[in-house]
Amino acid sequence: MDSGRVVDDGRWTVDEVRLADRLAAPAIPSSPAPRPSSIPAYASRRARRVRLVLTALAGLAGAGVVAGVAVGAVEIPPSALAASLAGRLGVDAPWAITDQQEAVLWAIRLPRVALGLVVGAGLAVSGALMQGLFRNPLADPGLVGVSAGAALGAALAIVAGATVGGADVLGPALVAASAFAGGLTTTLLVYRLATRDGRTSVPTMLLAGIAVNALCGAGVGALVLFADDGQLRDLTFWTLGSLGGATWGALAVAVPLVGAVIVAAPRLAGALNALLLGESEARHLGVRVERVKRIVVALAAVAVGATTAVAGLVGFIGLVAPHLVRLVLGPDHRALLPASALAGAALVAGADLAARVLLAPAEIPIGIVTAATGAPVFLWLLLHRQGEG
Amino acid sequence: MIRLLPALLVAALLTGCGGGASDAPQATADTTASSGRPGRPAPPAVDTTRTYDTTRIVTLGGPVTELAYAFGLGDNVVGTDQSSTFPEAILAKPRLGYWRATSAEGILSLEPTLVLAMEGLGPPPVQGQLEAAGVPVVVLPDAQTLDGAETRIALAARVLGRPDSGAALTQRIRTGLSRAEASHPADAPRVLFVYARGAGMVSVFGTGTAAETTLGLAGAQNAVTSFPGLRPLTAEAVAEAAPDAIVIPEKSFQSLGGIDGLLRQPGLAQTPAGRARRVIAVDDALVLGLGPRLAEGVAALQAGLR
Numbered sequence: 001m002d003s004g005r006v007v008d009d010g011r012w013t014v015d016e017v018r019l020a021d022r023l024a025a026p027a028i029p030s031s032p033a034p035r036p037s038s039i040p041a042y043a044s045r046r047a048r049r050v051r052l053v054l055t056a057l058a059g060l061a062g063a064g065v066v067a068g069v070a071v072g073a074v075e076i077p078p079s080a081l082a083a084s085l086a087g088r089l090g091v092d093a094p095w096a097i098t099d100q101q102e103a104v105l106w107a108i109r110l111p112r113v114a115l116g117l118v119v120g121a122g123l124a125v126s127g128a129l130m131q132g133l134f135r136n137p138l139a140d141p142g143l144v145g146v147s148a149g150a151a152l153g154a155a156l157a158i159v160a161g162a163t164v165g166g167a168d169v170l171g172p173a174l175v176a177a178s179a180f181a182g183g184l185t186t187t188l189l190v191y192r193l194a195t196r197d198g199r200t201s202v203p204t205m206l207l208a209g210i211a212v213n214a215l216c217g218a219g220v221g222a223l224v225l226f227a228d229d230g231q232l233r234d235l236t237f238w239t240l241g242s243l244g245g246a247t248w249g250a251l252a253v254a255v256p257l258v259g260a261v262i263v264a265a266p267r268l269a270g271a272l273n274a275l276l277l278g279e280s281e282a283r284h285l286g287v288r289v290e291r292v293k294r295i296v297v298a299l300a301a302v303a304v305g306a307t308t309a310v311a312g313l314v315g316f317i318g319l320v321a322p323h324l325v326r327l328v329l330g331p332d333h334r335a336l337l338p339a340s341a342l343a344g345a346a347l348v349a350g351a352d353l354a355a356r357v358l359l360a361p362a363e364i365p366i367g368i369v370t371a372a373t374g375a376p377v378f379l380w381l382l383l384h385r386q387g388e389g
Numbered sequence: 390m391i392r393l394l395p396a397l398l399v400a401a402l403l404t405g406c407g408g409g410a411s412d413a414p415q416a417t418a419d420t421t422a423s424s425g426r427p428g429r430p431a432p433p434a435v436d437t438t439r440t441y442d443t444t445r446i447v448t449l450g451g452p453v454t455e456l457a458y459a460f461g462l463g464d465n466v467v468g469t470d471q472s473s474t475f476p477e478a479i480l481a482k483p484r485l486g487y488w489r490a491t492s493a494e495g496i497l498s499l500e501p502t503l504v505l506a507m508e509g510l511g512p513p514p515v516q517g518q519l520e521a522a523g524v525p526v527v528v529l530p531d532a533q534t535l536d537g538a539e540t541r542i543a544l545a546a547r548v549l550g551r552p553d554s555g556a557a558l559t560q561r562i563r564t565g566l567s568r569a570e571a572s573h574p575a576d577a578p579r580v581l582f583v584y585a586r587g588a589g590m591v592s593v594f595g596t597g598t599a600a601e602t603t604l605g606l607a608g609a610q611n612a613v614t615s616f617p618g619l620r621p622l623t624a625e626a627v628a629e630a631a632p633d634a635i636v637i638p639e640k641s642f643q644s645l646g647g648i649d650g651l652l653r654q655p656g657l658a659q660t661p662a663g664r665a666r667r668v669i670a671v672d673d674a675l676v677l678g679l680g681p682r683l684a685e686g687v688a689a690l691q692a693g694l695r
Binding site (some may be wrong): 359 | 454468485486489490491492493494499500511512514515518521522524563584618620621
C-alpha cells in the first residue's frame, strides 16, 4: 500500500545529502556518509553539544522556577521560603513565615509556576512536532485548527453556557472541558478532510486548517454578538491567556495529558528526521508515514488542547521555542523535541513572571507578554534567515 | 479514548479543584461557606451573621466601591479595580485590574482584611485563593431590579458593619424615587438605551436589564420589548422600537464620537428620536450600576427626557 506511486528516482539531492550529514543519525538506516572517517568524531562532538544545550535549558527553566516562586506582589523573603520548605519536610527551622506567605506560596505561586512549565513545554513540543510534520519551521500547532477550535469551545461555554442550567456549578471546568473538546474536534475534522484512501495530504491539511480556522473565527464572532458585556470581557481575557487560574486541580488534569505527549514525542524523532527528507524518502527508509502523521496530529491536539483549556490562548511559544532550539542544535528531532520542551517551559516561566510583576498589583495577560516579546524575536529570525539564504 | 477525554477532564477538574482548596495550608475554618466550588458566578450566599474586620478593604466593581464610600468607609479602601471611578478619591488608590480578571496575589499584597466584590469576580480560582490565605471574601449579588439593588445595599451595609447607614441610604433612595415618580410624564416616552464600545460594537438594552429598571423609575419605557439582555443594534430592531428618545452612557457616547457618530449607526437617524436629535448622554455609573446614586441617576435621566 505504501509502495503505490513513487516518483522519486532514488538519487539524493545536494540538500538532502547535506541534511543527512548534519543529522549524522544512526536512526536513519543506510545514511549515505560522504565523509565516513569523520562521523564518529562529529557525532561525539555533537552529542556533547546537545548535552550542554539541554543542561543549559534545564538550568534556565530551573532559574525560572526559582524566580517565579521567589518573586511576586506579596513579598516573601528567602528565609521565609526556607522556613516553608523546612516546615513541609518536617524540619525545625529558625526562620519565620506568616500564614499568609505560606498560603501565597502553596495555593497561588507554586501551582502557577508548575502550570507555566507544563503549558510552555506542551506548546513547544507540539510546535516542534508540527514543524517536523509540515517540514516547515514556520508551522504552528494552530495550523491544524486546534487553537481555533479550543477558542470556539471556550466561547460557547462562556456565552451559551451561562444560559444553560448548572453553568453556575460547572463554570470554569465547563470552559476548560469545552475548549479541550473543541480543539480535538476541529483537529479531527481537519485530519479527516485531508485524508483520502488512507493517505493524508499534508498540504491539504494545511489548507483545510486555514478554512476550519476561519470557520471557528466566524463561530466565535457569532457568539460575541450574543455575549453581554461581562461575557465579552471574559472571552477577551481568555483569548489573551492567563496562568492566573492555576490550581492544583487544573494541574492534575494538565500534567498527565501534556506529560504523556512530552514522553511520547521523542519516540517519533527518528521518523520525523526521515520525514525531513520527504515523504517518499521516509517511506523507503521504512517509516510508516501515515501512522506517524496520525500520531503527530493526535499528540499536538491533546497537548495544545490541554494547555489551552487551562491557560487560554498563549501565542508564539509553539512557534518560537522550537525555532530558537533549531538555530542552536539543528533539525535533529532527537535533540529538538526534549530541548524544545525545556525552552518552552523556560520561556513561559519568564513570561509569566513579567506578566505578574510589571504592573503589580494588577496583572498583564500572558498572551500579551509572549506576543510582545515573541513577535520581534520571530521577525529577527525571519530577517536572519533571509540574510543567510 | 478521545471521546472519553472531555468527560475525564470535567471529572478531574471538579474533584481536583475541591482537593486543591483543602490542600491549602490555612484551612478556611473562619471564613464563610468556603467555596471549593469553581463556580462562576459564585452563588451569592453572604454570611451576615459574622462580623468582618473593615480596617483594610479591597473593593472590586464600581457599585461596590460606591457603597463602601457611601457608608463612610472610603478611607479604609486600600485598593480597587479598574471599573471603580467614583468618587474621585478612588482614582488615587492602587488598581488591581478589571474585577473579572484580577490577581489573588496582587490583592493579597495590599494586606486587606476584607475583599468586597461584585458577582463575577474572577478569574474563578481567585476567591478560593484569597480565602486560603485567610482573607474573607464577600461577593455581592448582581442587581437588575430595584429590589435587587436594595438587597445589595442591605447586604453591603451589614457586611461593612453599618446597617443603619444602609437603611438610611435605602430610605434616601426611596424618597428620591418617589419625588421622581411625582413628576413622571403622563405619557411614558419610548426610550432606546444604547451601549457602545466604538462604532463596531453598538448594542441596545432589552428586557430584564438594569438599564430598563432605571428607565422605568424615571417614568420612561424601554422601547425594546422583543428580547432580553444586551443585543447588537440592528436597523430592524431600531425600526421596530421606534424610540422617542435615545439614552446613552457618557463613555459609550464618547466612543462613538458624539451625537453625529451615534446617529450614523444603522437606522437611528430615521427614528423619531433621531429626527428630533433627542439624545441624552448620562454618566455610566449613575445609570448602569443601580448603586447608591440610583435616585440621582433617575433624576438626571428625567431631567434629560423633559
